[in-house]
Amino acid sequence: MLSFWETDSFYSPVDIAIIGGGLMGLWTALELKKQSPNISITIVERSTTPLGASTRNAGFACFGSLTELLSDESSMGTNAMLEIVEMRYKGIEKIKSHFSVEQIDLDECGGYEALYNMDWANQLNDRIAYINQLLTPIIGNHDCFSNATKRIKSIGLKKFDHLIFNPLEAGIHSGKLVSALTDLVKEKGIRILNGMEIISWENLNDKVILSTKSNQTITANQVLFCTNGFTNELLPELKIAPARGQIILTAPINGLLTKGTFHFDEGFYYWRNIGNRILLGGARNSDFTNEATTSFEGSDLIRNTLLDFLQNHLETSAPITIEQSWSGIMGFTKNKLPLFERVENNISAAIACNGMGVALTPIFAEKVAYQLLH
Numbered sequence: 001m002l003s004f005w006e007t008d009s010f011y012s013p014v015d016i017a018i019i020g021g022g023l024m025g026l027w028t029a030l031e032l033k034k035q036s037p038n039i040s041i042t043i044v045e046r047s048t049t050p051l052g053a054s055t056r057n058a059g060f061a062c063f064g065s066l067t068e069l070l071s072d073e074s075s076m077g078t079n080a081m082l083e084i085v086e087m088r089y090k091g092i093e094k095i096k097s098h099f100s101v102e103q104i105d106l107d108e109c110g111g112y113e114a115l116y117n118m119d120w121a122n123q124l125n126d127r128i129a130y131i132n133q134l135l136t137p138i139i140g141n142h143d144c145f146s147n148a149t150k151r152i153k154s155i156g157l158k159k160f161d162h163l164i165f166n167p168l169e170a171g172i173h174s175g176k177l178v179s180a181l182t183d184l185v186k187e188k189g190i191r192i193l194n195g196m197e198i199i200s201w202e203n204l205n206d207k208v209i210l211s212t213k214s215n216q217t218i219t220a221n222q223v224l225f226c227t228n229g230f231t232n233e234l235l236p237e238l239k240i241a242p243a244r245g246q247i248i249l250t251a252p253i254n255g256l257l258t259k260g261t262f263h264f265d266e267g268f269y270y271w272r273n274i275g276n277r278i279l280l281g282g283a284r285n286s287d288f289t290n291e292a293t294t295s296f297e298g299s300d301l302i303r304n305t306l307l308d309f310l311q312n313h314l315e316t317s318a319p320i321t322i323e324q325s326w327s328g329i330m331g332f333t334k335n336k337l338p339l340f341e342r343v344e345n346n347i348s349a350a351i352a353c354n355g356m357g358v359a360l361t362p363i364f365a366e367k368v369a370y371q372l373l374h
């Protein structure tokens, strides 16, 4: 049983309870406080530190590769594709305006997309020009994408046919970003309760009572689920598809030439340097069925596919060894668009990110906060 002191402090009723302390929950809390300074907010996070995607991703502050934008344009239409790009572009700018380079190890290294020969290879420059022209109103009058095929060898890559450069992509330190954002959220007077897993709730219309696995309750006027890939456990009707992303990190590589962030195969492979190591993630498309899971236990199949990929495409003088590997869990909406849904009158969910939440969450959070407050 809680003491009076506890019920009157840590567990006191709040205006809004946010479930999930990853990037989505943290940015939304910050925005709510900005848009309504007197509001009281508690973030309830089931792990000691957030455990989903935000601290286990690849740390790309990216707004999309050329083929990703072309493919998004054909699946969702030009306007929706541009809307997402704009959110991602502004999201990166917002991160930079909140944190110093040192706080989050921001590396404005630029990013590349590597390609094999494809049926439209002879139109590559035309497509680059086409997307650049579409992006001009968002990023200003300078080219976003350029053909960098000549750099394949000098950047330490092999067995690719084309390379496209985008100077606006950057790398960040995902752990430091979440840590700095958490500090900022706490500074604004937002409470964070770690180690509390929400397992059920009772909606009494004027308030919601959340119950935790450890038999505590938290009362809020409104509840927002920011549970991303784990949303099905609590709100199966939203049909958020979990997708595991696995990552390997090499030991330091002497004379590493490969610097920047990289995408290949519509983003199914992504790698970057961290100093003189390479972080490589992806290969989910080699085992879609088993990667549609919330289990953090990675598989040898994916790890070996990733290692083969590195050995095949990275020019190194010594054998590559893997020092660390881990998994994170993403959440996918049906149409790849961020989802804000009012599930009941005072219960909502914000599922942003379809594997691109670093750049998307800061701006999507503004829209989510506005919807919750109006």
Ligand SMILES: Cc1cc2nc3c(=O)[nH]c(=O)nc-3n(C[C@H](O)[C@H](O)[C@H](O)COP(=O)(O)OP(=O)(O)OC[C@H]3O[C@@H](n4cnc5c(N)ncnc54)[C@H](O)[C@@H]3O)c2cc1C
Residues within 6 Å of the ligand: 019, 020, 021, 022, 023, 024, 025, 044, 045, 046, 047, 049, 050, 051, 052, 053, 054, 055, 056, 057, 058, 059, 060, 061, 062, 196, 197, 198, 199, 226, 227, 228, 229, 230, 234, 244, 245, 246, 247, 281, 327, 328, 329, 330, 351, 352, 353, 354, 355, 356, 357, 358, 359, 360
């Ligand atoms: C391997 C990998 C690589 C990625 N690379 C990139 C990248 O380079 N660039 C990019 O932009 N995006 C990337 N992403 C995607 C990005 O990390 C996500 O879009 C973003 O972190 C989502 O944030 P979130 O807060 O919605 O989810 P999460 O970070 O998953 O947070 C959800 C939180 O909810 C908590 N939770 C769940 N259930 C409960 C419950 N019942 N009670 C209390 N708490 C609960 C979890 O513990 C978790 O901390 C990657 C993702 C993965 C997995």
